[in-house]
Amino acid sequence: MNKSTLVEKKYLFTFILITSLFALWGFANDLTNPMVAAFQTVMELSAAKASMVQFAFYGGYATMAVPAALFIRKHTYKHGVLLGLALYAIGAFLFIPAAQYQQFSFFCVSLYILTFGLAFLETTANPFILSLGEKETSTRRLNLAQAFNPVGSLSGMAVASFIVLPQLLSDKRDAAGQIIFGSLSEAEKADIRLHDLAVIRDPYVAIGLVVVVMLIIIALTKMPRLAGEGQKLHPKHTLNRLWHNTIYREGVLAQVFYVAAQIMCWTFIIQYADRLGINKATAQVFNIVAMSLNLSGRFIGTFIMRYVNTRRLLMIFGICASICTLGAICIDGRMGLYSLVCISLFMSIMFPTIYGVALENVDAEDTSLGAAFLVMAIVGGALMPPLQGMIIDLGSVAGWPAVNASFCLPLICFIFVALYGYRTHKALIKNNI
Numbered sequence: 001m002n003k004s005t006l007v008e009k010k011y012l013f014t015f016i017l018i019t020s021l022f023a024l025w026g027f028a029n030d031l032t033n034p035m036v037a038a039f040q041t042v043m044e045l046s047a048a049k050a051s052m053v054q055f056a057f058y059g060g061y062a063t064m065a066v067p068a069a070l071f072i073r074k075h076t077y078k079h080g081v082l083l084g085l086a087l088y089a090i091g092a093f094l095f096i097p098a099a100q101y102q103q104f105s106f107f108c109v110s111l112y113i114l115t116f117g118l119a120f121l122e123t124t125a126n127p128f129i130l131s132l133g134e135k136e137t138s139t140r141r142l143n144l145a146q147a148f149n150p151v152g153s154l155s156g157m158a159v160a161s162f163i164v165l166p167q168l169l170s171d172k173r174d175a176a177g178q179i180i181f182g183s184l185s186e187a188e189k190a191d192i193r194l195h196d197l198a199v200i201r202d203p204y205v206a207i208g209l210v211v212v213v214m215l216i217i218i219a220l221t222k223m224p225r226l227a228g229e230g231q232k233l234h235p236k237h238t239l240n241r242l243w244h245n246t247i248y249r250e251g252v253l254a255q256v257f258y259v260a261a262q263i264m265c266w267t268f269i270i271q272y273a274d275r276l277g278i279n280k281a282t283a284q285v286f287n288i289v290a291m292s293l294n295l296s297g298r299f300i301g302t303f304i305m306r307y308v309n310t311r312r313l314l315m316i317f318g319i320c321a322s323i324c325t326l327g328a329i330c331i332d333g334r335m336g337l338y339s340l341v342c343i344s345l346f347m348s349i350m351f352p353t354i355y356g357v358a359l360e361n362v363d364a365e366d367t368s369l370g371a372a373f374l375v376m377a378i379v380g381g382a383l384m385p386p387l388q389g390m391i392i393d394l395g396s397v398a399g400w401p402a403v404n405a406s407f408c409l410p411l412i413c414f415i416f417v418a419l420y421g422y423r424t425h426k427a428l429i430k431n432n433i
Helices: 009-033 035-042 052-074 077-093 095-101 104-131 135-148 149-167 184-220 235-243 246-267 269-275 280-304 312-332 332-345 350-361 364-393 410-433
Strands: none
Touching: 009 035, 009 052, 009 077, 009 104, 009 135, 009 184, 009 312, 035 052, 035 149, 035 184, 035 269, 052 077, 052 095, 052 104, 052 246, 052 312, 052 364, 077 095, 077 104, 095 104, 095 184, 095 280, 104 135, 104 149, 104 184, 104 350, 135 280, 135 350, 149 184, 149 280, 184 269, 235 246, 235 364, 246 269, 246 280, 246 332, 246 350, 246 410, 269 280, 269 332, 280 312, 280 332, 312 332, 312 350, 312 410, 350 410, 364 410
């Protein structure tokens, strides 16, 4: 058992403050996921086009992760956090004119800018947490901090479930469970659209105000300077070392696959439930249960890591997630939905564990840029959901419900994550020998 201190006393307040940021981007992530289904109805879009919400949201990470790393190297982690919070707030407040002009593309641009801020926060906060203590406990420490990400996610889901989705007039159904919005006149649709877009707008404006408060608190707080801050970066040499680090290189790819799987499982759970005749607000409750399992799994997984190697645990959880995904594909009906919900328990440790393992043997001077590519890997959440949406739009695949069949994409992703856990664990055993 590793008895090293998880967080040193001198870093405890900084750890708590930075850990609170994990909840902020968790809120944005999981408030946005159900908005795909909401926009699909109120803007009368296909599943594929509605999923451009995710393309814009996670595309922001791909655009801004490396610039964020370069900024941190030139300045400090604190400056990176402050700029991230500022961009987050700007993107959130842009929902006000987006709702006024009722343009789907405007909402996508707002989310794109908002995730510029999230890219800065994640590129900053993750390596910052890793640095706040001994290297031997870094992955456990990051798992503990990441455990507060689902707290924010649950808050976002709760707002979506109990405030946003129930108020959407466009989701009203007839006695047969069919949405009636499409059968209304254009004038009636225009009134409903005005109302529903205002409902979607309000929680983003509210979180924008919270972000401004956090920005002020952190601006007034003194934080420790850590290794790698304010030093000149040599990108060519850093990239060369990162490329020749097999565990890191495969870790970036594993992160792409993991994030893609996570976003697909949490975004299209509503469409999965919708095929069973469950309305959006009720379907979102299943998302809340899934996130509750994810939160529980994060704390349980962090505890188990005291006794089981993190790489081996990653492999085991990857295998279990694959089995649950097979259930979502092959079982038609409520049991398939329950299997889909259970995937979240095993996704719990994947992001921070892949992140920590990939950076474990990366030199301190390469950490900021290495972290940036791991955050950029979140682009997996932008690339695969539109593809899954296209499959869902088919209606059926070889006589099987297309929404079930579409989860073959997350299955492929989880298999890759399990293989990464296996390969890195095997490499660890070999090196110890």
